Amino acid sequence: MRYFITVGLLFTCLFSWTQSVKKAITDSLLSTAQQYFAAFRYDSALYYYEKVLHEYRKADDKRNIATTLKGIGDAFYYQKQYNAALSALEEAIKIWKQLGAAKEIAVVQTSLGAIYMDQGNHAASRDILRQAIHTFTNLDDKNALLTAYLNLGTNDSRDGNYPMAIENYLASLKMAEALGNKKMMAYNYLNLSAANLHINELDRALENLRKSLSISGEIGDKPAMAISHLNMSLVLKSQHKFTEARRQLALAIPIFEELKDYSSLQAAQMNFGRIYEEEGDDEKALATYLAADEMMNSNATLPWLKVGNYQYIASMYNKLQQPSKARPWLEKALAIAKELNSDVVYADVYQNLSVADSLDGNYERALYNYKQHIVYKEKVFNEKNIKKAATLELQYINERKADSVKFVHQQQQLALQKEMQLASLRHEYETKQARAKSEAERQKLQQEEALKRQAIATEFKMAQLRSEQEQTQLLAHQQKQEAANKIKIQSEKNLRNLSLAGLLLIAVVGGLLFHQNQVRRKTNTTLLTLNNELDEANKIKTKFFGILSHDLRGPIVNLINFLHLQKEMPDIFDKEREAHHQKQLTESAENLLETMEAMLLWSKSQMERFAPQQKTIPVQDLFEFLQKQFHQPNINFQFHNPGQLVVRSDEDYLKTIMYNLTSNAVKALANTKNPQIVWKSHTNGSKVELSITDNGPGVHEEQLEALYNENAVVSTRHGLGLHLIRDLAKAINCRVYYQSSIEKGSVFQIIM
Numbered sequence: 001m002r003y004f005i006t007v008g009l010l011f012t013c014l015f016s017w018t019q020s021v022k023k024a025i026t027d028s029l030l031s032t033a034q035q036y037f038a039a040f041r042y043d044s045a046l047y048y049y050e051k052v053l054h055e056y057r058k059a060d061d062k063r064n065i066a067t068t069l070k071g072i073g074d075a076f077y078y079q080k081q082y083n084a085a086l087s088a089l090e091e092a093i094k095i096w097k098q099l100g101a102a103k104e105i106a107v108v109q110t111s112l113g114a115i116y117m118d119q120g121n122h123a124a125s126r127d128i129l130r131q132a133i134h135t136f137t138n139l140d141d142k143n144a145l146l147t148a149y150l151n152l153g154t155n156d157s158r159d160g161n162y163p164m165a166i167e168n169y170l171a172s173l174k175m176a177e178a179l180g181n182k183k184m185m186a187y188n189y190l191n192l193s194a195a196n197l198h199i200n201e202l203d204r205a206l207e208n209l210r211k212s213l214s215i216s217g218e219i220g221d222k223p224a225m226a227i228s229h230l231n232m233s234l235v236l237k238s239q240h241k242f243t244e245a246r247r248q249l250a251l252a253i254p255i256f257e258e259l260k261d262y263s264s265l266q267a268a269q270m271n272f273g274r275i276y277e278e279e280g281d282d283e284k285a286l287a288t289y290l291a292a293d294e295m296m297n298s299n300a301t302l303p304w305l306k307v308g309n310y311q312y313i314a315s316m317y318n319k320l321q322q323p324s325k326a327r328p329w330l331e332k333a334l335a336i337a338k339e340l341n342s343d344v345v346y347a348d349v350y351q352n353l354s355v356a357d358s359l360d361g362n363y364e365r366a367l368y369n370y371k372q373h374i375v376y377k378e379k380v381f382n383e384k385n386i387k388k389a390a391t392l393e394l395q396y397i398n399e400r401k402a403d404s405v406k407f408v409h410q411q412q413q414l415a416l417q418k419e420m421q422l423a424s425l426r427h428e429y430e431t432k433q434a435r436a437k438s439e440a441e442r443q444k445l446q447q448e449e450a451l452k453r454q455a456i457a458t459e460f461k462m463a464q465l466r467s468e469q470e471q472t473q474l475l476a477h478q479q480k481q482e483a484a485n486k487i488k489i490q491s492e493k494n495l496r497n498l499s500l501a502g503l504l505l506i507a508v509v510g511g512l513l514f515h516q517n518q519v520r521r522k523t524n525t526t527l528l529t530l531n532n533e534l535d536e537a538n539k540i541k542t543k544f545f546g547i548l549s550h551d552l553r554g555p556i557v558n559l560i561n562f563l564h565l566q567k568e569m570p571d572i573f574d575k576e577r578e579a580h581h582q583k584q585l586t587e588s589a590e591n592l593l594e595t596m597e598a599m600l601l602w603s604k605s606q607m608e609r610f611a612p613q614q615k616t617i618p619v620q621d622l623f624e625f626l627q628k629q630f631h632q633p634n635i636n637f638q639f640h641n642p643g644q645l646v647v648r649s650d651e652d653y654l655k656t657i658m659y660n661l662t663s664n665a666v667k668a669l670a671n672t673k674n675p676q677i678v679w680k681s682h683t684n685g686s687k688v689e690l691s692i693t694d695n696g697p698g699v700h701e702e703q704l705e706a707l708y709n710e711n712a713v714v715s716t717r718h719g720l721g722l723h724l725i726r727d728l729a730k731a732i733n734c735r736v737y738y739q740s741s742i743e744k745g746s747v748f749q750i751i752m
Contacts, residue, residue, distance in 0.1 A: 026055040030064070033071060040222060040259055042075045049075065066095040066104065074111055080263055080302070082115050089115070103144070106135035110148050117151065120303045120340040122159040129155065146175035146184050154191055158304060160344055162195045169195065186215040186224045193231050197238070205235045226255035230264060233271055242275050263302050266295050270309055277316070286316040307336040307345055314352050323356035330356065347376040559585065612650030612732045619645045619681045619690065625655055626662055626679065635669060638678040645681050647688050647752050653732045654750075657725050661692050661748050664722075668696035668746065690750040699746050704738055 033048035049072045056064045073089035076082075089108050096104040109132040116125035129152045136145040153168030169192045176184035189212035196205035209232045216224035229252035236245035249268050256264045273288035289312045296306055310333040317326035330353050337345035350373040357366035426449075436442040623639040630637065647654070662677065669675035678693045703722065729736045729750070739747040 026052055026059075026064075029055075030068065030071075033068075037071060037075060040078075042079050042260075046072065046075045062095050062099060063101075066092045066099070066101075069095070070104075070108055070111065073108075077111065077115055077118075079260075080118075082119060085115055086112070102135055103139055103141060106132040106139075106148075107144060109135075110144070110151060113148075113151050113155065117155045117158060118302050120158075120342070122155055125155045126152065126159075142175045142179060143181070146172040146179070146181065149175070150184065150188060150191065153195075157191065157195050157198070162198050165195045166192060182215050182219050183221055183224070186212045186219070186221060186228075189215070190224060190228055190231065193228075193235070197231070197235055200238075202235050202238055206232070209235065222255050223259060223261065226252045226259070226261070226264065229255075230268055230271065233268075233275075237271065237275050237278060240278065242279055245275055246272070262295065263305060266292050266305060266309070269295060270305075270312065273312060277312075282316055282319050286313065286320065289313045289316060303336050303340060307333050307340070310336070311348055311352060314356070318352060318355045318359060321359060323359040326352065326356045343376045347373050350376065559589065612653050614648055614650060614732075616646050616648050617651050617654065619647060619688075622655060622658060622690075623679055626658060629659060630662060630666065632666060634675060635666065636674070636676040638676070640678070640680045643681070643683065645683065645688055647690075649732050649734065649752055653728045654734075657728050657736070657750065658690070658692075660722075660725050661750075665692060665694040665696065665746065668699075669694055672696050684751075688752050690752075691747055693745065693747045695745040697745075699738065 029048050030052045033045045033052060036042075036045035036048065049068055053065065053068045053072065056068055069088045069092035073085045073087075073092065076085035076088060089112055093105055093108040093112070096108060109128045113125045113129035113132065116122075116128065129148055132148045133145065133152070136142075136148060149168045149172035153165045153172065156162070156168060157165035169188050173185060173188035173192070176182075176188060189208045193205040193208035193212065196202070196208060209228050212224060213228040213232070216222075216228060229248045233245040233248035233252070236242075236248060249271060253265065253268050256262075256268065269288060269292040273285045273292065276282075276285035276288055289309055292309050293313065296309065310329045314326040314329040314333065317323065317329070330349055333345070333349045333352075337349055350369045354366045354369035354373060357363070357369055432445050433442055436445060619641050623641060627637065627639065658679075662679075665677050669677070672695060674695070676695050680691050680693070682689055725736055732752075734750055734752040737749045737751065739749070
């Protein structure tokens with residue numbers, strides 16, 4: 001028996017020791033999770049928190065379950081996984097309520113307030129943070145209070161109430177300084193700078209950012225350092241110090257990437273776009289905003305950040321005169337504005353919609369949206385006026401009710417006083433009548449009682465008259481007050497109506513001015529385009545007449561001179577020389593005809609509305625076209641198209657280019673032994689290359705001038721064909737290159 005008792009005690013001790021060791025290990029894992037959290041390694045922290053939570057649930061350790069859930073909720077929050085964070089924190093707060101832990105409830109409420117704020121639910125965030133502040137104030141917990149005030153200030157800032165935000169930040173900063181909490185000092189300076197920036201106090205914003213950066217660098221707080229650099233870039237951008245602003249962004253981005261803070265990375269990308277926009281590079285700004293949108297689609301994004309980027313994209317499309325592309329982004333922004341219920345966002349969206357409608361020429365719709373912009377922008381102002389007028393009316397009604405009650409009460413008091421006096425008098429004289437000894441004495445007493453009754457009635461009547469007189473005076477005063485109040489109320493209503501009318505007038509005038517500005521801008525753009533086209537036409541005319549003077553006038557003059565000479569002196573040449581000159585004359589006329597055809601085709605390519613028509617063309621069709629055009633028996637033509645390639649271009653333009661290159665090669669081979677022309681096709685990456693190779697004498701430098709220099713004035717013998725090739729190639733977005741040198745033949749490449 002003693003043996004079994006000993007063994008039982010041994011097993012009990014062993015079980016107790018095992019449980020103690022197991023709890024110590026679990027507590028150690030919790031400490032490890034908290035250390036990872038403090039080091040901003042949220043994935044690792046979550047891994048250990050989940051293991052710890054499993055053990056605490058098995059042990060039904062409610063306090064540690066709630067503590068672990070709070071850590072999990074905060075880790076999910078910093079990863080922007082709000083639904084998971086809310087789930088953990090709501091379970092934690094439920095457990096703390098069961099345990100009656102007021103402080104712990106308030107701590108969880110602070111975290112919930114931060115989540116509601118990031119989701120754009122500012123009212124819910126404000127309410128729950130104020131509950132937490134009330135609890136912390138009663139407990140005199142300054143460490144918790146400074147965090148709650150910091151979050152409340154951030155909520156006010158995002159809601160546009162910057163003076164209240166600064167007040168809350170300063171309250172938190174004062175506590176942080178008293179406690180020596182450098183981390184919270186850094187974050188308060190950081191948030192103060194953001195509020196300063198919104199109210200355009202740029203120098204003060206920079207001062208607070210430098211303080212934040214100094215403290216966060218001292219304690220190694222990377223998130224605070226990165227956000228300080230980001231906010232500093234915003235301030236420097238507002239001061240038009242763009243190079244320095246980019247440098248600050250370059251310092252912030254690697255830290256955000258290390259921390260996997262995708263929302264801040266998106267904000268940094270958007271700020272790059274703002275810088276490009278300020279510099280006037282709208283195309284680059286738009287590309288940057290679109291890149292930010294792609295980042296937002298790949299990662300969780302704060303709604304207020306997303307709606308801001310939508311607005312930037314829409315604004316850029318409006319500036320680039322592309323309202324149809326702006327409108328879908330504004331529709332997305334409007335949907336988020338409805339979720340956030342933000343009058344500020346509504347005002348901005350309707351303003352951009354007004355611009356888009358005006359660019360589309362829908363001025364009626366533009367005016368409607370501009371009015372909506374004004375309505376939302378001034379909504380708070382109008383609500384204040386309405387409330388003020390309603391308060392005056394309610395105050396007047398209550399005063400009237402109070403005066404009426406006072407008068408009725410006074411009349412009731414007088415009547416009661418009269419009845420009491422008469423009752424007392426009746427009792428007095430009934431006693432005296434009972435004691436009277438003779439009839440004469442009783443009659444005398446009756447007369448005295450009648451006189452006193454008359455006196456009481458007279459006094460009551462006088463008091464009643466005085467009360468009525470006071471009431472009359474009071475009514476007269478009330479009527480005056482009523483008239484004054486009506487005037488005051490009417491003034492408030494008139495002010496409201498005048499404000500609305502003024503706003504509508506401003507909207508109408510603004511819409512008209514905006515319309516006039518857009519019309520003027522379109523007119524100026526049209527004039528500028530026409531001027532550019534006219535300038536280009538003048539350049540073309542100059543080149544054209546330069547060619548005409550050089551290549552048409554000379555041959556025609558020679559022809560005329562030869563004809564005059566033959567007419568006036570027919571016997572000057574013998575038959576052999578006459579045949580030679582006639583051959584030269586025929587060749588000159590043929591060259592002149594070829595020159596005119598080339599110039600007409602080139603001129604046609606320069607004409608307005610002579611636009612290329614893109615389509616898919618088999619390369620084999622192009623080679624067959626050339627085979628039909630050229631029948632020189634002494635030239636060896638070869639065509640190589642091993643891949644049976646196709647190109648996408650204008651068929652006529654491309655055929656003309658290839659024809660001219662082949663024609664030039666044929667001319668170049670006039671005095672070449674064993675002449676050869678080879679056309680080849682092959683691919684180079686995503687591009688198709690067509691090349692023509694001949695074994696002629698090559699091309700002189702002055703001939704190539706026409707291929708690369710648009711201002712060159714050239715002749716048919718020195719590059720009119722190349723001049724035509726260059727302009728046609730430019731029209732169909734392909735490039736023509738020359739390879740080789742004198743005495744080594746020529747290679748021309750067409751790259752598409």
